[in-house]
Amino acid sequence: MNSAIRGAALACSALVLVSGTALAAPPPDQVDQSILAHARLIMDARAPNLNAFTPAVAGIDTVPNFQGSFNARGVDPSGNPQSSWPWDMLGNSPAAGGTTTIAAPVIPVAVRLLDAQGEQRYVNGHRLYLSPGANVGRALQSPVFANSLFSSSSEPTQFADAVQRAEFWSQMTQDWHTLLAPQVKEARVMSVPLGSYRFALHADGSCCDFVLIADTVFTSLLFPPTFPFDDSTVIGAAELAGDMTTTSLATLLFQDTYLYSNGDPTQCCVLGFHSFDFEPGVAANGNLPRAYVMDYSSWISPGRFSGGFQDVAALSHEMAETFNDPLVGAFSSTGGACGGAGQPICLNTTPWWLAGGNCQDSLEVGDVIEGLPNATFTVTMNGFTYHGQNEALLQWFAFERHPDSLGGAYSYPDPSVLPRLSTPQRAGCTGRLRPGG
Numbered sequence: 409m410n411s412a413i414r415g416a417a418l419a420c421s422a423l424v425l426v427s428g429t430a431l432a433a434p435p436p437d438q439v440d441q442s443i444l445a446h447a448r449l450i451m452d453a454r455a456p457n458l459n460a461f462t463p464a465v466a467g468i469d470t471v472p473n474f475q476g477s478f479n480a481r482g483v484d485p486s487g488n489p490q491s492s493w494p495w496d497m498l499g500n501s502p503a504a505g506g507t508t509t510i511a512a513p514v515i516p517v518a519v520r521l522l523d524a525q526g527e528q529r530y531v532n533g534h535r536l537y538l539s540p541g542a543n544v545g546r547a548l549q550s551p552v553f554a555n556s557l558f559s560s561s562s563e564p565t566q567f568a569d570a571v572q573r574a575e576f577w578s579q580m581t582q583d584w585h586t587l588l589a590p591q592v593k594e595a596r597v598m599s600v601p602l603g604s605y606r607f608a609l610h611a612d613g614s615c616c617d618f619v620l621i622a623d624t625v626f627t628s629l630l631f632p633p634t635f636p637f638d639d640s641t642v643i644g645a646a647e648l649a650g651d652m653t654t655t656s657l658a659t660l661l662f663q664d665t666y667l668y669s670n671g672d673p674t675q676c677c678v679l680g681f682h683s684f685d686f687e688p689g690v691a692a693n694g695n696l697p698r699a700y701v702m703d704y705s706s707w708i709s710p711g712r713f714s715g716g717f718q719d720v721a722a723l724s725h726e727m728a729e730t731f732n733d734p735l736v737g738a739f740s741s742t743g744g745a746c747g748g749a750g751q752p753i754c755l756n757t758t759p760w761w762l763a764g765g766n767c768q769d770s771l772e773v774g775d776v777i778e779g780l781p782n783a784t785f786t787v788t789m790n791g792f793t794y795h796g797q798n799e800a801l802l803q804w805f806a807f808e809r810h811p812d813s814l815g816g817a818y819s820y821p822d823p824s825v826l827p828r829l830s831t832p833q834r835a836g837c838t839g840r841l842r843p844g845g
Contacts, residue, residue: 435531437602437603437605437606437607438531438606438607438608438609439606439607439608439620439673440608440617441608441617441711441712443606443608443620443673443674443676444618444676444677444712444713447666447676447677447713448676448677449677449679449713449715449717449778449779450677450678450679450778451678451679451680451681451722451725451726451729451774451775451778452678452681452772452775453681453682453683453729453733453736453737453770453772454627454681454682454683454736455683455736455737455738456631456683456684456685456686456699456736456738467696467697468696468697468698468699468735468739469654469689469693469694469696469697469698469699470654470655470684470698470699470700470701470734470735471498471510471654471655471656471657471699471701471734472498472499472500472508472510472655473496473497473498473499473734473735474496474497474499474500474501475494475495475496475497475741475755476494476495476497477492477493477494477495478492478493478495478802478805478806478808479491479492479493479806480493480758480759480806480807481759481807481832481841482758482759482760482769482807482832482841483759483760483834483835483841484747484753484757484769484835485747485757485769485835486749486835487834487835490753490759493753493757493758493759493805493806494741494753494755494756495732495733495755495756495771495802496733496734496735496739496741496755496756497572497731497732497733497734498510498586498657498730498731498732498734499572499586499731500586502572502576502579502580502581502584503579503580503581504581504584505580505581505582505583505584506581506583506584506585507583507584507585507586507587508585508586508587509587509588509589510586510587510588510589510655510656510657511589511591511653511655511656511657512553512588512589512590512591512656512657512658512659513590513591513592513593513646513651513652513656513658513659514544514547514548514553514590514591514592514593514658514659514661515592515593515594515595515596515642515646515651515652515658515659515660515661516539516540516541516544516592516595516596516661517540517595517596517597517598517642517660517661517662518537518538518539518540518595518596518597518598518663519537519538519539519597519598519600519619519621519662519663519665520536520537520597520598520599520600521536521537521600521602521605521607521615521619522599522600522601522602523602524602526601529602531609531613531615532613534609534613534614534615535615536607536615536616537615538615538616538619538662538663538664538665539595539663540661540662540663540707541663543661543663543707543719544592544661546707546719546792547659547661547707547720547723548590548592549789549790549792550719550720550723550724550787550789550790550792550794550796551566551567551720551724551787551789551794551796552566552567552568552588552720552723552724552727552796553566553588553590554566554789554790556787556789558570558573558821559574559814559821560573560574560577560814560820561573561585562582565585565587566587566588567724567727567728567796568586568588568724568727568728568730568731569585569586569587569731570820570821571728571731571732571773571799571801571820571821572586572731572732573585573814574801574813574814574817574820574821575801575802575803575813575814575820576802577812577813577814578812578813579812586731588657588727590659593646593649593651594646594649594651596642596645596646596660598626598629598630598642599629600619600621600625600626600629601625604621604622604625605619605620605621605622605625606619606620606668606673607619607620616664617664617709618664618665618666618709618712619664619665619666620666620667620668620673620676620677621665621666621667621668622667622668622671623667623668623669623678624671626667628641629641629642630642630643630660630704631643631644631685632644632647632685632687635687635688637687642660643660643685643700643702646658647685647687647700652685652700652702653700654693654698654699654700656700656701657701657702657703657730657734658700658701658702658703659702659703659705659723659727660702660703660704660705661705661706661707661723662704662705662706662707663706663707663709664706664707664708664709664712665706666678666679666706677713679705679706679708679717679721679722679725680703680704680705680706680722680723680725680726681703681704681726682701682702682703682704682726682729682730682733682736683702683703683736684699684700684701684702684734684735684736684738685699685700685702686698686699686700686738687700699735701730701734701735703723703726703727703730704726705720705722705723705726705727706722707719707720707723708721708722715781715783715784716783716784716785716786716795717783717784717795717797718795719792719794719795720794720795720796721784721795721796721797722797724774724796724797725774725778725797725799726774728773728774728797728799729772729773729774729775729799732756732771732772732773732799732802733756733770733771733772733773735755735756736756737754737755737756737757737770737771738754738755739754739755740752740753740754740755741755756770756771757769757770757771758770758771758805758806759805759807759832759833759841760832760833760834760835760836760837760841761776761804761805761830761833762830762831762833762837763775763776763777763779763780763800763826763830764776764777764778764779764780764783765779766778766779767833767836767837769835771802771805773799773800773801774797774799774800776799776800776804776819776826777797777798777799777800777819777825777826778797780825780826781825782798782822782824782825783797783798783825784796784797784798785797785798785821785822796821798819798820798821798822798825798826799819799820800818800819800826801813801817801818801819801820803817803818804818804819804826804829804830807829807830807832808829809829
């Protein structure tokens with residue numbers, strides 16, 4: 409929600425001699441680019457800890473959102489026949505028109521790798537500390553936050569807005585937009601304990617080409633664990649400072665920081681995810697439960713991965729998914745528990761689908777395409793060529809034979825990426841869904 413060692417060490421020596429200078433042999437948690445060669449790239453959604461509390465969306469203090477539904481043959485997560493699929497999206501209704509502007513704090517996060525004593529770690533005199541630095545500015549000038557030309561709008565607009573307009577092309581008024589108002593906030597530091605990370609150094613020995621972090625440790629350092637919370641986590645500190653609010657969509661921007669699963673660095677790489685921090689209500693907001701919507705995204709340096717996954721590819725993926733699923737299917741449209749036996753289906757649950765090796769039943773528009781050929785596209789603007797990810801449109805999840813999207817497409821901006829629907833699937837993609845379930 410990784411122990412490849414550069415160079416060669418003498419078998420009987422703990423030192424490598426370079427130009428007459430003795431350097432310590434690479435530590436066992438130092439890795440190199442080879443560990444990424446067969447990485448499965450994942451950008452996903454993470455359900456927050458709701459502490460067993462499941463209110464209706466209408467009773468939550470959070471970002472503006474609107475609801476709808478579609479009808480399609482399918483089965484729910486338990487395999488029971490289902491025909492009506494409710495969804496919830498960021499912004500206001502396409503038919504209402506007008507522009508909804510969402511505050512979009514961008515919070516740069518540096519990664520500080522710790523030694524066995526819990527202090528800043530150094531390797532060969534180099535501090536293990538990785539910050540997004542100048543790439544924060546580059547992200548702000550990308551089509552995620554800056555206006556660019558897209559076919560779904562007669563005037564330049566932002567990427568996620570362009571995707572939403574393409575899928576509601578037949579229902580929106582032409583002046584309908586959902587736009588982000590980005591603002592860089594105070595930089596934060598995530599201190600990562602020894603044993604829960606791997607790192608790769610630059611050719612000159614400085615830190616870092618990239619850092620890999622265990623996903624469970626990363627999550628615990630990102631989200632506050634309890635209420636009331638302090639500033640010991642990245643999000644806790646940002647919320648207490650007022651940099652993240654319930655009505656904003658916050659981006660936690662890292663530099664080449666990827667996550668691995670199951671404590672195994674070879675099970676890499678999560679490049680980003682979207683979620684929200686759930687907190688109980690307070691008197692100041694009428695005691696409404698609070699959802700702080702956010703995404704973690706890594707700026708990706710060129711050469712890390714194939715297929716054009718670099719710079720803002722992960723950020724564009726997560727932003728489009730947040731627009732289409734801001735509350736990550738955590739709530740029902742009517743309130744109470746959802747998704748279990750005898751309970752209403754959760755918002756943004758979809759018929760099971762299969763694409764690019766991904767089997768899911770959720771309205772995650774980027775996940776459909778992340779494993780397909782031609783997953784990314786380029787936009788040159790502000791003196792830089794950016795790599796965004798193509799996204800699936802609502803009509804693909806609704807299994808529409810004659811989609812009412814822009815140009816009758818299933819994907820955007822490149823409609824050729826998804827030329828056809830998924831074969832309807834049984835629960836868990838265990839086989840094709842036959843008529844009658």
